[in-house]
Amino acid sequence: xxxxxxxxxxxxxxxxxxxxxxxxxxxxxxxxxxxxxxxxxxxxxxxxxxxxxxxxxxxxxxxxxxxxxxxxxxxxxxxxxxxxxxxxxxxxxxxxxxxxxxxxxxxxxxxxxxxxxxxxxxxxxxxxxxxxxxxxxxxxxxxxxxxxxxxxxxxxxxxxxxxxxxxxxxxxxxxxxxxxxxxxxxxxxxxxxxxxxxxxxxxxxxxxxxxxxxxxxxxxxxxxxxxxxxxxxxxxxxxxxxxxxxxxxxxxxxxxxxxxxxxxxxxxxxxxxxxxxxxxxxxxxxxxxxxxxxxxxxxxxxxxxxxxxxxxxxxxxxxxxxxxxxxxxxxxxx
Amino acid sequence: xxxxxxxxxxxxxxxxxxxxxxxxxxxxxxxxxxxxxxxxxxxxxxxxxxxxxxxxxxxxxxxxxxxxxxxxxxxxxxxxxxxxxxxxxxxxxxxxxxxxxxxxxxxxxxxxxxxxxxxxxxxxxxxxxxxxxxxxxxxxxxxxxxxxxxxxxxxxxxxxxxxxxxxxxxxxxxxxxxxxxxxxxxxxxxxxxxxxxxxxxxxxxxxxxxxxxxxxxxxxxxxxxxxxxxxxxxxxxxxxxxxxxxxxxxxxxxxxxxxxxxxxxxxxxxxxxxxxxxxxxxxxxxxxxxxxxxxxxxxxxxxxxxxxxxxxxxxxxxxxxxxxxxxxxxxxxx
Numbered sequence: 001x002x003x004x005x006x007x008x009x010x011x012x013x014x015x016x017x018x019x020x021x022x023x024x025x026x027x028x029x030x031x032x033x034x035x036x037x038x039x040x041x042x043x044x045x046x047x048x049x050x051x052x053x054x055x056x057x058x059x060x061x062x063x064x065x066x067x068x069x070x071x072x073x074x075x076x077x078x079x080x081x082x083x084x085x086x087x088x089x090x091x092x093x094x095x096x097x098x099x100x101x102x103x104x105x106x107x108x109x110x111x112x113x114x115x116x117x118x119x120x121x122x123x124x125x126x127x128x129x130x131x132x133x134x135x136x137x138x139x140x141x142x143x144x145x146x147x148x149x150x151x152x153x154x155x156x157x158x159x160x161x162x163x164x165x166x167x168x169x170x171x172x173x174x175x176x177x178x179x180x181x182x183x184x185x186x187x188x189x190x191x192x193x194x195x196x197x198x199x200x201x202x203x204x205x206x207x208x209x210x211x212x213x214x215x216x217x218x219x220x221x222x223x224x225x226x227x228x229x230x231x232x233x234x235x236x237x238x239x240x241x242x243x244x245x246x247x248x249x250x251x252x253x254x255x256x257x258x259x260x261x262x263x264x265x266x267x268x269x270x271x272x273x274x275x276x277x278x279x280x281x282x283x284x285x286x287x288x289x290x291x292x293x294x295x296x297x298x299x300x301x302x303x304x305x306x307x308x309x310x311x312x313x314x315x316x317x318x319x320x321x322x323x324x325x326x327x328x329x330x331x332x333x334x
Numbered sequence: 335x336x337x338x339x340x341x342x343x344x345x346x347x348x349x350x351x352x353x354x355x356x357x358x359x360x361x362x363x364x365x366x367x368x369x370x371x372x373x374x375x376x377x378x379x380x381x382x383x384x385x386x387x388x389x390x391x392x393x394x395x396x397x398x399x400x401x402x403x404x405x406x407x408x409x410x411x412x413x414x415x416x417x418x419x420x421x422x423x424x425x426x427x428x429x430x431x432x433x434x435x436x437x438x439x440x441x442x443x444x445x446x447x448x449x450x451x452x453x454x455x456x457x458x459x460x461x462x463x464x465x466x467x468x469x470x471x472x473x474x475x476x477x478x479x480x481x482x483x484x485x486x487x488x489x490x491x492x493x494x495x496x497x498x499x500x501x502x503x504x505x506x507x508x509x510x511x512x513x514x515x516x517x518x519x520x521x522x523x524x525x526x527x528x529x530x531x532x533x534x535x536x537x538x539x540x541x542x543x544x545x546x547x548x549x550x551x552x553x554x555x556x557x558x559x560x561x562x563x564x565x566x567x568x569x570x571x572x573x574x575x576x577x578x579x580x581x582x583x584x585x586x587x588x589x590x591x592x593x594x595x596x597x598x599x600x601x602x603x604x605x606x607x608x609x610x611x612x613x614x615x616x617x618x619x620x621x622x623x624x625x626x627x628x629x630x631x632x633x634x635x636x637x638x639x640x641x642x643x644x645x646x647x648x649x650x651x652x653x654x655x656x657x658x659x660x661x662x663x664x665x666x667x668x
Contacts, residue, residue: 043569043570043573044570044572045573045574055410057413058411058413059411061413062413064398064413065413069570070569071540071569071597072540072541072567072569072594072597075594075597076393076593076594077393078392079391079392079395079396079397079398079399206405206406207406207410218566218573218575219573219574220574222564222574222577222578223573223574223575223576223577226577226578228534228564228578229564230556230562230563230564233403233406235377235406235432236403238377238378238668239377239378239379239552239557239663240379241552241556241557242557242663242668243556243557243558243560243660243661243663245662259409259410260409263406263409266668269668270662326577327577328576328579328608329573329574329576334576334604
């Protein structure tokens with residue numbers, strides 16, 4: 001397995017923690033203006049990456065919150081969306097067609113639009129009321145943590161947010177440590193691959209790690225590795241997909257430390273008895289230096305993605321299938 | 335292909351239309367008591383079957399509405415759930431573990447629980463404030479149409495509901511006609527199967543047909559036929575899964591006549607150019623006698639499922655894989 005580029009990891013983490021003030025300021029402005037509910041919307045992997053925040057708000061707060069798929073929202077509508085709604089969107093390129101379109105659609109309804117983009121002056125950032133550019137720094141989920149954390153603090157739902165946010169200064173060390181500690185599970189996963197085979201695999205998760213796990217299956221394994229996946233919520237797994245598990249069927253679990261952990265444990269107990277290929281990506285195995293026990297679950301999605309990233313880069317190397325090759329995505333008009 | 339059992343179809347439809355009054359009465363009682371939002375929750379295929387009603391309310395009404403997976407809801411919580419919430423649940427057996435548990439959990443929060451069960455005096459019906467037993471009559475989705483339709487009428491969002499509900503008296507004829515008109519697509523789908531192969535297939539849909547399509551993939555093809563499926567929302571398809579499409583990859587679209595139809599059409603346009611195996615289950619191809627054009631989309635989920643049922647029974651015959659065989663589901667403790 002390739003060594004990690006520590007310098008790049010540390011640099012990205014520092015750039016993100018430096019944006020704490022910018023995100024908190026937006027949270028304060030939004031709070032001051034007043035709002036009634038919180039929408040997370042974006043296309044594909046970006047919505048998946050925002051979904052943990054919806055779980056966080058649901059679990060910690062009394063603020064009504066929900067997610068929507070942009071293309072569907074624009075034709076179906078949602079009566080909860082009013083001029084008292086705050087919408088959070090993200091797009092790395094800042095020009096994802098449906099995400100830009102829904103931002104405009106929301107603006108027309110008087111919604112306050114907050115976005116996080118990887119490009120300055122992108123179409124998405126231009127249409128937003130508030131936008132922060134994270135350039136190429138990862139994991140940019142951190143910006144959402146600052147924004148939502150501060151919003152919940154302002155709402156009286158996360159009193160000690162400052163303590164947690166201060167601890168996030170340890171992010172550079174946490175990320176390096178996580179990358180090192182992910183080698184074992186990455187190698188275990190890759191060991192199940194026959195490089196010639198387009199293997200079928202089942203991915204499950206729940207709560208605030210469901211989004212990233214869904215994204216690992218769709219935006220990485222399907223889009224970038226052309227591997228056949230089924231992603232299914234850990235609770236839903238028991239209502240059909242379980243019948244697909246048998247010897248030599250790869251089952252992967254993306255497990256965090258939030259309240260839904262028992263749902264994933266149930267999948268693990270079942271899979272242990274019915275396949276020889278079970279891989280559990282569990283953030284509990286990470287040391288996560290400098291973060292109090294009670295905040296760990298809030299970092300589960302971010303750190304799970306780091307485990308995934310270590311894994312898929314290794315997989316791409318072993319399979320000699322470059323992560324950047326696409327047949328269709330953003331190469332054709334559709 | 336086997337002939338349909340017309341007598342059974344007509345008998346089931348008549349039993350369901352006879353329950354119109356019971357469902358409308360519950361809607362009236364719930365309206366009179368007053369409520370602020372509407373939750374649809376149940377496990378697996380039952381939640382999938384309820385999800386079209388959430389789409390219906392979002393599109394037609396100003397009532398806030400949302401869905402939740404029971405096992406996740408009970409550990410994560412949702413601040414929108416209060417004693418002013420009406421929850422709708424369904425379970426054929428009436429004893430689905432998570433569904434019964436969440437009904438009790440909701441009752442503790444003062445939520446008004448409405449359920450539809452296929453068994454009288456089931457655990458779910460007993461814990462509900464209002465429950466209707468549909469016995470073995472199908473498609474029992476009709477009960478939800480009566481309940482939600484009347485609720486929206488009471489709320490001022492569906493003035494001509496009575497006209498639509500009166501037209502539903504044509505259900506026996508509609509179902510027989512739909513079964514007859516589904517033979518072509520059922521045979522087309524089955525023609526792509528090599529009986530020896532556990533083929534991989536992609537299923538997409540959106541809006542009010544997404545739930546049933548997701549369910550066709552998980553609760554039928556996975557659970558009852560042990561076939562490998564990926565179900566993906568039509569909008570999400572373009573953010574990863576599209577890369578999986580190539581010659582000899584089966585792509586199926588569950589298409590209705592609601593506002594999200596253009597999302598499915600986009601998948602079709604793409605798939606036509608990249609696979610020789612595209613099957614479109616389109617309710618627009620059905621005659622649906624006695625139903626006005628403007629109401630057809632409300633029946634899309636129900637009639638799509640009839641098309642699916644015709645298809646999977648035929649598939650099971652051809653593959654000689656009995657629909658009732660399970661390895662694990664409800665056979666093991668897990």
